[in-house]
Amino acid sequence: MRILVVEDEPLVAQGLKQGLVQLGYAVDVAGSAEEAEGFVGVEEFDMALVDIGLPKADGLHFIRQLRAAGKGLPVLILTARDSMEDTVSGLDAGADDYLTKPYRLPEVAARIRALIRRSNAIADACLRHNGLCLDTRSRSAMLDGDALDLTNREWAILEQLLMASPAVVSKDRLVNSLAGWDKDITPNAVEVHVSRLRSKLAAGNVTIRTIRGIGYRVDAPEN
Numbered sequence: 001m002r003i004l005v006v007e008d009e010p011l012v013a014q015g016l017k018q019g020l021v022q023l024g025y026a027v028d029v030a031g032s033a034e035e036a037e038g039f040v041g042v043e044e045f046d047m048a049l050v051d052i053g054l055p056k057a058d059g060l061h062f063i064r065q066l067r068a069a070g071k072g073l074p075v076l077i078l079t080a081r082d083s084m085e086d087t088v089s090g091l092d093a094g095a096d097d098y099l100t101k102p103y104r105l106p107e108v109a110a111r112i113r114a115l116i117r118r119s120n121a122i123a124d125a126c127l128r129h130n131g132l133c134l135d136t137r138s139r140s141a142m143l144d145g146d147a148l149d150l151t152n153r154e155w156a157i158l159e160q161l162l163m164a165s166p167a168v169v170s171k172d173r174l175v176n177s178l179a180g181w182d183k184d185i186t187p188n189a190v191e192v193h194v195s196r197l198r199s200k201l202a203a204g205n206v207t208i209r210t211i212r213g214i215g216y217r218v219d220a221p222e223n
Contacts, residue, residue: 001046001116001159002026002177006036006062007078008054016049016078019105024139024152025112026177031055033062040066044176045073046119047112052079052090060093067094074115078103113137120163127162129218130205134162143204150200153178153193161208161218170215 003020007013008031017027028043030036033054039045048066052059063075075095079086082100090098096115099108113125113136127134131144139155141148150158156177160169171187178185194216198208209217 001156002028002044003112004036004039004045004048005029006033006048006050006054006059008032008051012051016105016108020109020112023105023109024155026156033057033059033065036062037065040069040071040073044173046116046177048073048075049078049108049112050075050095052077052081052086060089063090063093063095072119074119076108076111076115078108110137116163122163127159129162129165132201132204132206134159143201143206148200150197151193154197154200157190157193158197161216165218168211168215168217172215174215 001024003025005013005016005020005027007016007029010031013029013031017029020027028039028045030039031054034057036048036050040048050059050063054062059077059079063077066073066075074097077090077095077098078101079090079098080101087098096118097111099111117123117125117136125135125137127136132148133142134155135141136159141150141155141158157174160174160177171190174190175185175187178190194208201208207218211217
């Protein structure tokens, strides 16, 4: 999953990025609303974390522009502004959730998981498919009751496929979701990771299908 952090305080932004990367997310940082608008114009993100108090155009302006452009990615406001009026303004601007500073990373991570699940119409924190359970809270995986050892990239690919199922996920989308770990990752590298995933899933009733010329899919998760 790829997250855009829109925060003008470098220490705050880098601290948040470091924490989220350690949790397995790909993260890009924009220091202004203008820079963030440029990012979302050329890249796909699964989530945006937005501060309100930005230089020049503020975070609410960015969120309104995002929604006006038809971008439906979940938005979590992270801000020092804690009045009811600010909360109402943020949600009315198009944000999905609002959290005031100082915040703790576990709560931010929990809200990210909840918003991404909601945006994909998934109720359970565990993505299930036959005997596979991908627990997005603990980032642990089980296959037919046995622990499944996945690398960060394998996890990211499998999570994308299960979240999107039964839709096909393009190779370009998978490349984009991994870009925070490796800026020059290629579609061929994705094929390698998918091949390794198939080997690890071979013991269970889980199949990653290749849709020629498009990408990959799995059947709908049981949840």
